[in-house]
Amino acid sequence: MPRPIPLSERFANWLPRLVLTPSLLIVLVAVYLFIAWTGWISLSSSKIVPKYDFVGLEQYFRLWSTPRWHTAVANLFIFSTLFLGVTTGLGLLMAILLDQKIRAEGALRTIFLYPMALSFIVTGTAWKWILNPALGVQKMVNDMGWTSFVFDWIAQPTFAIYCVVIAAVWQSTGFAMAIFLAGLRGIDNSVIKAAQIEGAGLPRIYRSIIVPMLRPAFLSVIVLLSYVAIKSFDLILALTGTGPGSATEMPSTFMYSATFRRDQMGVGAASAMMMLMTVAAIIVPYLYSELKENRDGH
């Protein structure tokens, strides 16, 4: 005859679930319900305050017929491509150089990584000053005698977005470097030794053996930096204030100003949903594959 389970034991069995419940509820509400809520607003005619009627996809049509939004999407494309390319390439280069049994490696790593500890507002403030043509790099080069030197990208509508790229690369390369360096340190030295005995030179060993082995690091870097690129908001506000004009508008700044400044809450919500879908399309498959591998590995 099975022994009846005492009440205290039954409570003990349920305690773990009970403890996890508040967090689960919080996340269900603050993430998933709120996303649905934003989705609902994006289907309504909300302007200054939320209205809970239903106008179908009207706000999405309005969004995609707004020139400012087209600028934002084009900028996001330019920015992400350059930001991802340069940050990944430079980060990999730094990691490889640092992996050559360098003296003062710790100090150099610290220098490459400290921008990650700064707020984007601080980064934007500093770079705005450096890139300022009247007082920054341009003036310095002019004063040194090269008077025709011009570096006024931050004031040029076509080039200002590249200034955002420069500052963002400066801030984030250390992150890519840290992940690549961890990947390099995980590679078995005997692989490299064996290739050296075969007579392969160091550049060749890196190109055809080591870099392919860093595939998981590449995946992490690219996915996480895409997320950084899509949500980047403070850097643009601090560096260019979405200007000159609206030349450096991005989806994140568009969402903010449509919602809080231009009383177009419905359009703002629609743009937020577009951002969310872009992030989800990148992140969800990544998380899925990472979790699956984890399960197989254990």
Add this chain to the structure above:
Amino acid sequence: MATNATSLRRQRLIGRTVIYGALLFMAAFYLMPLWVMIITSIKPLDEIYAGSFIGLPKHITFEAWRSAWSEACNGTACMGLKPYFVNSILLTIPAVLLSTSIGAINGYVITKWRFPGSNVIFGLLLFGCFLPFQAVILPMAQTLGFLGLAGTLPGLILVHTVYGIAFTTLFFRNYFIGIPDELVKAAQIDGAGFIRIFVSIMLPTALPIIVVSCIWQFTQIWNDFLFGASFTAGENAPITVALNNIVNVSMGRKQYNVDMAAAMIAALPTLIVYVVAGRYFVRGLTAGAVKG
């Protein structure tokens, strides 16, 4: 033979020189903005307008730091950064402690008390790490309004705690998964319960990850701008919002030295934490690459 060896050695020397040269060049590029911020903040304004942005100051003055701290204007008030610095401290400390505590318990349950569906719950939580906050700002503003917390520091603490849980849970989950289950089983046989095991077995081993989680949360919350700008206004603003306002005030001759001093003041707490505990900071950073 001998010439061959010398040429090899020369080749190696050239290689080392190139490597060190490249690294030093990059180090200079990475340090330049910090250098520029510091020296600009201690120059008198005339020297800034006359001289080079990268050169050493002729006269050193901390006037700009004093002004940035206690009297710079941000468009609505001229109180410097001081009150907003205090706001940021008052909001960061409770939010860091709350989100780290919740994450520790969650990580413990998810790894050591697995039950059907606990993996799904972890997956649901995990997406919260990569949520573009724009997608939840509007409902959050409404909800804070319902709760009577709109525009207040407790409201902002709540927001940071809620959206911090995902990352802190990830940290502790990845850490606790490396602690053998046998330890927990043995303790259970000895009669220790859910809470005893957490307090006397898990927590004492978790010190490094507690540090990682606190540092990560501190950096994130201190540096946050979006939540601060969306959910607070005026005197309750955190330091990043105040800094942005001070820099964007356009009245009279632009006080670049004050801007840079203000930026340094806003940057110092996270910079100090980074210099003191950089190792833990990097661990938090790379934990975003989900595998522990």
